[in-house]
Amino acid sequence: MLLLHAAILSLLIGAIACIALPGNRLRAAVGILSQVVATLLVLGAVVPVLGHQPAIIAQLNWSYPVDLILLRLDGLGALFLTFSMPLTLLGAVYAYGYLQPYFKSDRNIGVHYAILNMVSLSYLIIYSVENAMVFLLGWEIAALAAWLLVIWDYRNQRVRFAGFNYLVSTHLGLLFLITAFLVLFSETHSFDFGQFGKFLQHSSMTRNVTFMLLVASFGLKSAFFPMHTWLPRAHAAAPAHVSALMSGVIHKAGLYGLLRFTLLMSTPDEWMGWFLIAFALLSAVTGVMYTTVQRDLKRLLGYSSTENVGIACLGFGMGYLGLSWHNPVLVVLGFAGGLLHILHHAVFKCLLFYAAGAVYSATHSVDIERLGGLARRMPHTAIAFLLGGIAIAALPPLNGFVSEFLLYSGLFEDSVVGGQNRGLFVLAATVLAFVGAVSAFSITRAFGLTFLGTPRDPHIHEAHDPGLAMRSALYVLSALLFVFGLIPQVGLTMVAAPVGQFITLLHGGTDMARVLAVPLSLLMPIVAVGAAVLLLVGLLAAWRKWAMPAPAPAHRTWGCGYTEPLPRAQYTGASFSGHLASYYTTLLPTKLDSHMPQGPFPDEAHLRTHTVDVVEDRMFEVLDSGEETLGILSDNTPQTPRIAFAFGLVVLVGTIALVLASSGGRL
Amino acid sequence: MIVASLLLHGLGLALLPFLLPGVINRVKAWWGGRRGAPFLQPLWDTSRLLGKQPVYSVTTTAVFRLxxxxxxATTLVASLLAPMLPGGGLLPFANDFVAFAYVLGLGRMFLTxxxxxxxxxxxxxxxAREATFSVFxxxxxxxxxxxxALGSGHGTFAELMRPHGWQALLVTPLCALGLFLLLQIECARLPIDDPTTHLELTMIHEVLILDHSGADLAMMQYAASLKLTLYAGVLAALVNPIRVDDQPLLSALVSLVLMLTIAVIVGLFESLLARLRMRWIPQFAMxxxxxxxxxxxxATTQPELG
Structure with missing residues (x-):
């Protein structure tokens, strides 16, 4: 516990020093230093917990209304801290390179670093407290810090709008969370998670309502469909490292919340498992479908977060079913697969965002339709993006495949009883295969059009690889892809403690080694397959070099009759995905703005396509009409009480939910 | 036993990927009233290409050479997982068919x-076409x-190919039909893709490898033929009535005959059908x-599962 206190102190002192010290270079250095110290301290504290050590427990006495704050850092919290802290540190290092253009301006970079410290602080709170009030405090620190990080470039109206959109959405989620906590408070007269747990262990109507409220709130935090609309905007607007941290790390708190309350519930109902699986697959499918049509690289990666939290949640749904069917293998495979996927996604998503950020800082564009041929000018970035792409498409031999393989193993698990259940699992596996194929499609499109071929827009700046600060982040994460992909013991050891907690829910004590045995035996052949592919590629390359020592003759690309290939005639992002998108017009409506050439001597012609997000489109429509209705109502209300009126409305809705919930279905 | 199956596998790798396209071409030639090329013509073509230095476009990067x-490499690794000759892959493990599909997926990504x-x-x-159709x-x-896999134990390919009970009566024929149609999609045969045309606008696989030459082209073509062999092998293993545990040699022989039969059927389809329009291909996959x-x-209504 002492180590954690020291870490908090380091983050706070670092934050103050960042702002107060003179000179941007010094401020950034101090910020990074305080993060390094905090990360080392936290790792020192949590790594033993991931091993065989018991949870760290402490308590603080506070004044009314919080009273007693229980702190309990168990395996689940330890896992989330173990990847969140180092990845945030890496983000801070990357920011040193990414924000370099601002270093000479009169902006205080220290503020940015101070907020990054606050983000780390929020992890320490969220992942360790056992008290609903303090949990909400940490939740709010994370939300506000993320918002302030997103609007770094606040002079741009588009960025401000994206930030505001995020702020409103995240607070909508907060309302659900507060409502859930109030329902639980009304049942237990306590804000302590332990007391919540005592109530949640028994199946009741109130538990069902609370579960749905929690799923809504945590789902919004992690950007599940259809509550994802804030995400692509925020990710496109934020600096690259902020997008990376939000997508890979900060918003994993939503999934953490879900798992924390799963532990409190101990035995969930069967419908909850099926509901989570359906909810997860819906997110995975829609998220990945949206990635296929984006022309903004960072928006594309943003949508793929929706896909990947869906894949992770599929594992949790399986785990829920395992708990309610008393099937330990399914519990292990579901939770281990889901947790590993969270971990792996954090690594490859950060890598992809950092590579996209390198593209942005070199070319001032992330528009797929304008880029092209960057691999020649930025080889390091290209390799990093390609590796991240292979991982995100869940292809061997990198880490993405490891976690998805565990999920497939769970879905094809033969200890599941009942023909219908198994049939539904096969259908879920089919959907997962679809998601995998679409993911491969869109990352091929993104990488192929951005980095390969020839530049599409001659006005793009002469690009080059970024400086060492940014490159180092790319190197570290690329190496991690191989570590997690080829040595699954590393990832499995990290998730063993939390998975053990879920197994304990089934039958008392548990042996760590046995928890790991099943997934490890499933994964070892996969490692062999991945290694065999790498080895064979190496052997074949060596053979080709030996058989053909002379330098290969160079020629132009075969132009099928055209002597000189035209860069503008290359396939574009829209043409690449056009055929696929035409099969999903309800989900991916493409708006056309065209003026086609007409007559024998056509004048200027143009074609503009834009694929919109149906949910957001519809949401704004509803909001517009809702605003009209509210406007008519509030016009009849005097000016000053208008805000009170809005608050009253929110309170009314909350009260109704409370009454419904506390009646426990007796109404 | 292991040595024997390794030898058999090596022999299969060396021969079948050349023999099956040879048979398909011969069938098409006969149907068209021509005498046709020798059965092993693809082997001679490949060995000729292997001696040639590839030419690289100045636009390309290391990705193209890789x-x-x-x-x-991915197709070769996949051949270790699939039951090319009957009984299952050389490296059977739980859910190896998932690994089979994903390893081939890596190859497809680099191809595109x-x-x-x-x-x-x-x-x-x-x-774009290759990536789009793979989605379906x-x-x-x-x-x-x-x-x-529903009826099998741990979902290894070997167990998948051993349908039992009355499942064999209904489920297996349907799955075999599905696999045959998938073979036509995945291995770029008619009515999905025309492997002989030189019109770039209508092709899928051939246009993807348009710029590869020499040894690189040989590798690409061999990999494509091997993939055809693997799909034919899976299909043959599924419909093979002889269990590999009972009579390994006879079972291998039956599988070989079945694979050649599949090649003949593919050849007949190519002689009789025209290529589908591009926009019908997703419907075909559906x-x-x-x-x-x-x-x-x-399968889910089977009593032993319920």
């Missing part, structure tokens, strides 16, 4: 990336194999998914 290696690397609009078109074919494959779904429904 692609033939990755495509060949290499096409985009040339900066040619024609190859971009091919890349991949879930269909999982539906078919997943249905077969038809496979429907076949798989019906098989799944039949």
């Amino acid at each position: 692609a033939p290696l990755v495509v060949l 990336l290499a096409a985009l690397d040339t900066g040619s609009p024609f190859e971009g078109m091919g890349a 074919a991949e879930p269909a494959l999982f539906l078919v194999l997943g249905t077969l 038809a496979v998914a429907v076949v798989g779904f019906v098989a799944l429904l039949l």
